[in-house]
Amino acid sequence: MKVSQKGLYALQAMMMLARHYSQGAIRIRDIAYEENLPEKFLELILLELKNARIVESVRGAKGGYQLRRAPSEIYLSEIIRLIDGPLAPFGDAASLRELIDRDLPHRALYQVFLEVRDAAARILESTSLHDIANASETSIGKGKSRRKKKEPQVLPMVVHGGKGSQNA
Amino acid sequence: MKVSQKGLYALQAMMMLARHYSQGAIRIRDIAYEENLPEKFLELILLELKNARIVESVRGAKGGYQLRRAPSEIYLSEIIRLIDGPLAPFGDAASLRELIDRDLPHRALYQVFLEVRDAAARILESTSLHDIANASETSIGKGKSRRKKKEPQVLPMVVHGGKGSQNA
DNA sequence: ATAAAGCCTATTAACTTACTCGACTTTAAT
DNA sequence: ATTAAAGTCGAGTAAGTTAATAGGCTTTAT
Numbered sequence: 564m565k566v567s568q569k570g571l572y573a574l575q576a577m578m579m580l581a582r583h584y585s586q587g588a589i590r591i592r593d594i595a596y597e598e599n600l601p602e603k604f605l606e607l608i609l610l611e612l613k614n615a616r617i618v619e620s621v622r623g624a625k626g627g628y629q630l631r632r633a634p635s636e637i638y639l640s641e642i643i644r645l646i647d648g649p650l651a652p653f654g655d656a657a658s659l660r661e662l663i664d665r666d667l668p669h670r671a672l673y674q675v676f677l678e679v680r681d682a683a684a685r686i687l688e689s690t691s692l693h694d695i696a697n698a699s700e701t702s703i704g705k706g707k708s709r710r711k712k713k714e715p716q717v718l719p720m721v722v723h724g725g726k727g728s729q730n731a
Numbered sequence: 732m733k734v735s736q737k738g739l740y741a742l743q744a745m746m747m748l749a750r751h752y753s754q755g756a757i758r759i760r761d762i763a764y765e766e767n768l769p770e771k772f773l774e775l776i777l778l779e780l781k782n783a784r785i786v787e788s789v790r791g792a793k794g795g796y797q798l799r800r801a802p803s804e805i806y807l808s809e810i811i812r813l814i815d816g817p818l819a820p821f822g823d824a825a826s827l828r829e830l831i832d833r834d835l836p837h838r839a840l841y842q843v844f845l846e847v848r849d850a851a852a853r854i855l856e857s858t859s860l861h862d863i864a865n866a867s868e869t870s871i872g873k874g875k876s877r878r879k880k881k882e883p884q885v886l887p888m889v890v891h892g893g894k895g896s897q898n899a
Numbered sequence: 900a901t902a903a904a905g906c907c908t909a910t911t912a913a914c915t916t917a918c919t920c921g922a923c924t925t926t927a928a929t
Numbered sequence: 930a931t932t933a934a935a936g937t938c939g940a941g942t943a944a945g946t947t948a949a950t951a952g953g954c955t956t957t958a959t
Contacts, residue, residue: 565733566821566844568917574840590935604918610937623926624934639843643820652811652851653734671863672742675807675854676734682850683820686843695839736948758904772949778906791957792903906955915946924937929930 564683570646572600573608577642580618581634581696588620588627608646615645635693643687650687651680732851738814740768741776745810748786749802749864756788756795776814783813803861811855818855819848 566574575598583589591609595602609628612618619631630637640650649655653676654662662673734742743766751757759777763770777796780786787799798805808818817823821844822830830841 564820564847567915571821572917575837578837578840588935592935601918603920606936607918607938613936620936621926622924622936624932625927626925626935628936652732653739667866669743669746670866672746675858675863679732679851679854682854683847686846686850690843695843698835698838735946740948756904760904769949771951774905775907775949781905788905789957790905790955792901793958794904794956796905901959902957903959904955904957907953908951909953910951911949913947913949916944918942918944920939920941922938924935926935927933929932 564643564650564652564680565647566643567647569604569608570643572598572605573612573642573646574639575600576605576608577612577617577630577637577692578696580628580630581637581692584630584634588625588629590627594628611645612642615641617641617645630692633693634696635691637692638688639690639692639695640684640687649680650683652676656680656684732811732818732820732848733815734811735815737772737776738811740766740773741780741810741814742807743768744773744776745780745785745798745805745860746864748796748798749805749860752798752802756793756797758795762796779813780810783809785809785813798860801861802864803859805860806856807858807860807863808852808855817848818851820844824848824852 576594579594579598580589591606592602594600594609595605609618609620613620613628616631617637618628620626620628644650651659653659653673656677659673659677659680663670663677666673744762747762747766748757759774760770762768762777763773777786777788781788781796784799785805786796788794788796812818819827821827821841824845827841827845827848831838831845834841
């Protein structure tokens with residue numbers, strides 16, 4: 564799996580939108596400026612993210628982009644898969660499983676590839692924008708806990724961003 | 732991290748040489764034939780592997796290629812790093828650590844990248860050609876045990892590579 | 900000598916990457 | 930209704946990478 568420059572831009576833009584979540588639509592220009600990204604290129608990236616229904620746009624004057632879901636509900640895996648393709652180091656999970664079944668001489672190699680992809684998927688499918696959007700946060704990936712999936716939003720009220728309290 | 736077609740060819744060729752280990756030098760043509768690889772392209776790949784001292788060549792008539800170390804001493808990480816570069820999904824481990832230190836707004840993202848690279852490294856640095864060379868072997872990555880590092884080559888004789896024996 | 904090998908440099912077509920350009924459409928504000 | 934501020938979208942492009950191929954050179958067993 565490879566994250567391209569474009570993929571990095573996408574992740575940065577999404578982190579920015581996560582930081583400004585519930586501040587309404589943010590202009591491309593402002594995202595580009597704050598994250599130091601090439602504006603026209605970013606435009607294409609946001610379009611892709613919009614078509615994938617991860618962000619939404621507001622057109623016309625006072626328009627811009629915003630996340631369609633809470634930052635805690637958007638996983639890095641989604642963004643990376645969209646922009647850079649499958650997480651496997653070669654092919655994708657499905658084709659690897661095929662090869663494991665059909666290409667007997669090399670099945671052990673493909674199994675290793677699948678293990679690597681599973682390891683990456685475990686990390687990227689359990690890390691959300693919320694987890695990484697504010698650097699000051701609870702250390703991340705250092706000490707102890709970490710790794711949860713959803714935290715079924717116990718609050719009955721809106722609060723719109725039931726962040727995600729990990730701290731067993 | 733991405734394994735290219737070239738990288739896959741390299742791994743296949745190395746698996747083939749592992750299967751024929753201690754049968755002396757094998758001609759490029761025979762490797763290409765047995766593994767169904769483009770011969771001239773394979774030649775380039777083997778040259779790189781030779782310059783990296785993973786294989787050695789015997790020139791002239793009756794020449795060919797052979798592994799320079801036992802298959803159990805050659806890890807997939809070496810081959811992949813040589814042909815396809817660092818295991819990290821973006822940049823390499825060193826530059827990621829730099830970014831984690833210096834790019835505060837994005838450090839959590841780079842930390843995730845580093846986690847992914849560490850996970851890949853754990854797998855690829857502990858899987859040797861011996862582990863995958865013979866498909867019929869002890870299942871690999873399925874059931875239970877797996878993951879060992881060296882198997883200290885019980886023979887008291889040379890063993891040629893006194894690297895560093897860990898085996899608590 | 901000669902044939903069988905690997906060595907090595909160059910070339911290439913196709914593709915990918917990281918962009919930019921500019922015309923078009925939608926919408927808020929006047 | 931006009932205008933200016935936005936996103937939309939199709940094209941284009943320079944540079945780089947990938948997956949090869951070609952062919953002459955060198956080494957070595959016989």
